[in-house]
Amino acid sequence: MSIEEMDLPERFGEPPERVAGAVRTLLGMGLLQKHDSSPGTLTVVSPDSAELNIVGPVTRRVAEMQGAVDQIRIELSGLADLYRKGIIHRLRQEGVETIRNLADVRARLEELAAGVKREVLTSQPGGARPEEVLGEAMVRTEAALARGVVMRTIYQHTAQFSQATLAFVEQMTAMGAEIRTIGDAFSRLIVFDREVAFIELWDAPQGAALVRDPSVVHFMVESFERAWVQASAFPLAVGRREAIAVSDAVKSDIIRMMIAGEDDKAIARRMGMSVRTCQRHINEIMTRIGARNRVQAGYLLRTLDLSGANGPFRAEG
Known part of the structure; x- marks a missing residue:
């Protein structure tokens, strides 16, 4: 539907200035269009068509802006991870120094x-x-x-x-x-x-x-x-009594580790002795309890509980 712009004040009974303002608003909203060949003629556009023409570009701009916002969030998230790692690294440097x-x-x-x-x-x-x-x-x-x-x-x-x-x-x-x-x-x-x-x-x-x-x-x-x-x-002079006490204490520790299933190398390392010395202690333990091998020794040690203070390796007066 078309209408002449100059007829609008009379048709609606409104002052020309007010009608002109309304026309400008409707033109801006896309609800009216001017003819290229006849600028004084206005064509009424349906609201649905106007919505597509007006909202479409805005929707695209919103989508573009939302995409930009999402990209900024991704970048800031990456920077936040770096920031947190930097803080953790600094705290670790302050709390623990590796040399x-x-x-x-x-x-x-x-x-x-x-x-x-x-x-x-x-x-x-x-x-x-x-x-x-x-x-x-x-x-x-x-x-x-x-x-x-x-x-x-x-x-x-x-x-x-x-x-x-x-x-x-x-x-x-x-x-x-x-x-x-x-x-x-x-x-x-x-x-x-x-x-x-x-x-x-x-x-x-x-x-x-x-x-x-x-x-x-x-x-x-x-x-x-x-x-x-x-x-x-720490005894300043290792006499017979002290040597026996130390030997018995060492054997008690070895027994405890034998019961736990530690092998000779692990026991020697933990006791601060050579493997050969450790094996000598183990052989003495096995001889004292009558064990023929490590499996039997482990069984007997668990059964007899020889690692305590009342075991056969306590220091004698």
């Missing part, structure tokens, strides 16, 4: 030992310690003890039969250090002032993890204290 080079580990130990003010807690599994390692530790330990630092160390029972370790212990004890021994129920650890701790890297024994996280350090100190209570004073 893989032995020279760097020694340098950090020297640095922390020089600055320690109150206490050093050390646990050293592995039996006898190499003389060069004891020599390095001697310098750090003497300097700390001279400043009044409290030092407590746990070794394995087997360290008592090392002359180098015994000489080191005698000198450190004379200066005020406390040193005890235990079987295998501890890990390698050094804690300075209950604030920072060194532990071995599981995949690089020559390296170390330097831990500063207060909760983790507290857990390590508590573990050390539990082992300390169970440990025995």
Whole structure:
């Protein structure tokens, strides 16, 4: 349907200015169209057609904008993942420092030992310690003890039969250090002032993890204290009585691991002794209980419960 624009004021009884405004609005909405050949003639367009013409482009723009919003969200999500990983990495760097080079580990130990003010807690599994390692530790330990630092160390029972370790212990004890021994129920650890701790890297024994996280350090100190209570004073002279006691304690630990099904190499590693020495202890145990092989020994040990204080390997007076 077409209509002349100039006839509208009279047809609707409205002022020309108001009609002109309404026409402009309807033209903008697409409900009216002007003829190209006759600009004064207006064609009425159905609302459905107008909706397609008007809403279609808007819908496309909305879809484009929604796509842009989705893309921004994807990009921001990726950046958020990087941000979180960066935060975790930074926190880990602050809480745990990984040191893989032995020279760097020694340098950090020297640095922390020089600055320690109150206490050093050390646990050293592995039996006898190499003389060069004891020599390095001697310098750090003497300097700390001279400043009044409290030092407590746990070794394995087997360290008592090392002359180098015994000489080191005698000198450190004379200066005020406390040193005890235990079987295998501890890990390698050094804690300075209950604030920072060194532990071995599981995949690089020559390296170390330097831990500063207060909760983790507290857990390590508590573990050390539990082992300390169970440990025995390091005897400064290993006589017959002490040797028997140590041998019996070692055999009791070996029995416990035999009952658990550990093989000779695993037991030797945990007890800080050579495989040959471990096998000698195992043979003595098997002879004492009358076992012909390891299978029978395991059965008898479980049946007789020989790993306790009242077993046949207790020290005799």
